[in-house]
Amino acid sequence: xxxxxxxxxxxxxxxxxxxxxxxxxxxxxxxxxxxxxxxxxxxxxxxxxxxxxxxxxxxxxxxxxxxxxxxxxxxxxxxxxxxxxxxxxxxxxxxxxxxxxxxxxxxxxxxxxxxxxxxxxxxxxxxxxxxxxxxxx
Numbered sequence: 544x545x546x547x548x549x550x551x552x553x554x555x556x557x558x559x560x561x562x563x564x565x566x567x568x569x570x571x572x573x574x575x576x577x578x579x580x581x582x583x584x585x586x587x588x589x590x591x592x593x594x595x596x597x598x599x600x601x602x603x604x605x606x607x608x609x610x611x612x613x614x615x616x617x618x619x620x621x622x623x624x625x626x627x628x629x630x631x632x633x634x635x636x637x638x639x640x641x642x643x644x645x646x647x648x649x650x651x652x653x654x655x656x657x658x659x660x661x662x663x664x665x666x667x668x669x670x671x672x673x674x675x676x677x678x679x680x
Contacts, residue, residue: 566629567593569659572621572651576641581614583621583647585630594624598643614643618650625656635661 582597598613
């Protein structure tokens with residue numbers, strides 16, 4: 544395969560950018576924040592994924608993935624893709640109790656997108672399963 548871009552380093556193949564076919568006016572941002580990583584997903588209103596980034600896919604490893612800054616960088620990358628798709632309005636759904644939650648919200652509020660709703664969809668335990676019976680003896 545020939546080198547497409549002449550300015551790239553020798554021996555590397557330049558990737559072509561995806562052509563954006565559809566304009567999406569309204570989208571949902573799902574934030575899954577754990578103690579070890581933060582995953583930010585941009586979806587259409589019917590659930591089809593447009594873009595997904597996490598602190599790990601950006602290049603952070605180990606304990607740096609769990610920092611609020613890594614979550615903020617992941618969110619800004621997803622917002623950049625949303626800008627290319629022409630998204631104007633966002634719904635935000637936050638799941639989990641990690642450290643990246645508040646920094647992502649600050650990033651979203653500082654962007655040019657109109658935030659329609661912010662919902663916390665973190666699951667709350669309601670006594671769970673029945674414990675095993677005590678051993679006889």
